[in-house]
Amino acid sequence: MSASGPSGDHLLRWRDRARRRGVTPTVWLVVPGALFMVVFFVYPVCYGVGLSFQGTQGWSSAYRDFFADRLVNNHGSRRSILITLELALAASVVNVVLAVPIAYRMRGRVRAKRALIAVVLVPMTLGTVFVASAMKEFLGPSGWLNRALLGIGAIEQPLPLVGNVTGVLLSLVFTGLPFAFLLMVGYTSGIDPGLDKAAAVCGARPAQRFWLVTFPLLLPGMTITFCLSFVLAFGVFPSATLVGNDAGPTRVLSKVAYTEYSYGHYPTASAAAVVMAVVQLAVLGLVLSARGLLHRGPTTGGKG
Amino acid sequence: MTDVAATSTGQAAPPPVGAARRPPGYTLTGAVTWGGLWVFVGGLLLAVASVLLASLTTQLADGWLPRGYTTRWYTQSWTTFGLGRLLVTTVEVGVAVVAVTLAVALPTAYVLARLTFPGRRLLLLLFLVPQVVPVMTYAVPLATLVYRLRLNDTLAGIVLVNLVPAIPFAVLVLLPFVEQVDPRIEQAARVCGATNRRVFVHILGPLLVPGLLAAGVLTLVRVVGQFELTFLVSGPDSQTLVVALYGAAVQAGELASQEINAMATVYMATTLTLLLVALRVVDPTAVAARDGRSSR
Structure with missing residues (x-):
């Protein structure tokens, strides 16, 4: 490995300087992974962004077509932004709101905890098609739920739970809740139970203990869970197609992008995909910056 | 006041082990949480069961349960x-x-x-x-x-x-x-x-x-x-x-x-x-x- 001669001397000095900055030969281990990501992630994304500016009429025509609702099988591509946002935001809010109390109760000793966790995680394995089938069979007009509600006389007409936004939202919650729960279990069990006990010793009621002690500590975890649930719910289109009605009320952005792609309209497909990314990153940025405003300081007290 | 204390001690006295194992109090939020969890688990099991049943039916029925069962759909889709x-x-x-x-x-x-x-x-x-x-x-x-x-x-x-x-x-x-x-x-x-x-x-x-x-x-x-x-x-x-x-x-x-x-x-x-x-x-x-x- 040692080099000699004037050029080798130069090389040695250069290597020395690099080593002092922390570039040791071991750093080269990162090259395969980084190279792969550059070639197969960064390049495609840049290529897609470039493609979205190569519409048939001028650089912005793909975007103009998108926002003027001039795409294939058009059911309102502009409106699909709102639909996707609504669905993803509602699903992630519901997921976090449901996951927090369940995870909070799980942190202590609970009978059959492992079995309960396993059952709650089952929807992760079902797959969108199974969930869609389950929604249709169970919540459909002649499904068990509507039958039971009709039977006890709670409703007169079957509830329209499938083929609309409600159905898609339910299936998103169904598949997303386990994931949110799993994340929140991690955060709740990371909170020192001593803090809660200390507050109790000081005379705080359970509600006070939750809202003044535990909740602020959970907030960062809730933000992350919200963001990841949002990412999961935002990009998915099988459930919107199978449970909802993608010719209108539940036409999500990824479906718009896919339809354009399948017709070979690459500029407009890329434009739709770029709009998706911009909207999603904007929401994540807003949530994360709001988190910075809301809560500063240590998130775990005296946890070693 | 004394009445309440007497009954509570009277209840708590016989099984100290059980009282220690039980959480200190049943709260409304706790009931809602566990209720919600059981609704989720119940809905999950029913939904899975409905798909399983639907994959085994001979024909689409209009009642609670299918009229006949068969496994031929599995072999057919296979x-x-x-x-x-x-x-x-x-x-x-x-x-x-x-x-x-x-x-x-x-x-x-x-x-x-x-x-x-x-x-x-x-x-x-x-x-x-x-x-x-x-x-x-x-x-x-x-x-x-x-x-x-x-x-x-x-x-x-x-x-x-x-x-x-x-x-x-x-x-x-x-x-x-x-x-x-x-x-x-x-x-x-x-x-x-x-x-x-x-x-x-x-x-x-x-x-x-x-x-x-x-x-x-x-x-x-x-x-x-x-x-x-x-x-x-x-x-x-x-x-x-x-x-x-x-x-x-x-x-x-x-x-x-x-x-x-x-x-x-x-x-x-x-x-x-x-x-x-x-x-x-x-x-x-x-x-x-x-x-x-x-x-x-």
Whole structure:
């Protein structure tokens, strides 16, 4: 490995300087992974962004077509932004709101905890098609739920739970809740139970203990869970197609992008995909910056 | 006042063991939480049961339960879809992706966890961004790229596109595991004259087995369920189970719904097996929380 001669001397000095900055030969281990990501992630994304500016009429025509609702099988591509946002935001809010109390109760000793966790995680394995089938069979007009509600006389007409936004939202919650729960279990069990006990010793009621002690500590975890649930719910289109009605009320952005792609309209497909990314990153940025405003300081007290 | 105290002590006195085990009080929020949890679990079980029943019915009934039961939908969908080949493809893709992912992600995670060098934050960003960008955003141009490389409708193409989200994900999963390994162990090995390769194979590898298992299992579960990417590059000769299932479900008119339900059940059985194996191998709460002390 040692080099000699004037050029080798130069090389040695250069290597020395690099080593002092922390570039040791071991750093080269990162090259395969980084190279792969550059070639197969960064390049495609840049290529897609470039493609979205190569519409048939001028650089912005793909975007103009998108926002003027001039795409294939058009059911309102502009409106699909709102639909996707609504669905993803509602699903992630519901997921976090449901996951927090369940995870909070799980942190202590609970009978059959492992079995309960396993059952709650089952929807992760079902797959969108199974969930869609389950929604249709169970919540459909002649499904068990509507039958039971009709039977006890709670409703007169079957509830329209499938083929609309409600159905898609339910299936998103169904598949997303386990994931949110799993994340929140991690955060709740990371909170020192001593803090809660200390507050109790000081005379705080359970509600006070939750809202003044535990909740602020959970907030960062809730933000992350919200963001990841949002990412999961935002990009998915099988459930919107199978449970909802993608010719209108539940036409999500990824479906718009896919339809354009399948017709070979690459500029407009890329434009739709770029709009998706911009909207999603904007929401994540807003949530994360709001988190910075809301809560500063240590998130775990005296946890070693 | 005394009355209440008397009754409460009277109730509490006989079974002190039971009173100690019971949580201090049943609160409204607790009742709502547990109620909600049981509603979720109940709905889940009923929904699964309804699909299972629907996959076994002879004909669509108008009552609570189907009129007759048969397993012919399973055999029928097995032959019409070539479920056996689909399963084989899915397993092949999953194993290949996991193997390549771990081989690439481990060195990367090691460098990112251990070394500080210029551009480290940029590299971290490179592995973080794929987690927050919608899959479609890179799936569409990536699929175009795969077509241009003439890899569409091949196993290699599917493995390639699935590696794109898998590698950064595995790197992020592995990072904390590498950070937990004491650097002095490696230093000791290096002092004793171990090369990079030997450090990886004989020191880090064994110490990182839990991390590698967690990353591998999570990657496998994600690859098996990965829809959008595989969907865009797969053709009739190279479908995974999810993609075939979606294709069948979309053209619902042409197939009996029992057949789709049977296929969905096979898919569920596959992933459920995976999950059970995963739960045996990695404790999800332990992975997420990384602390076993507070629960004990």
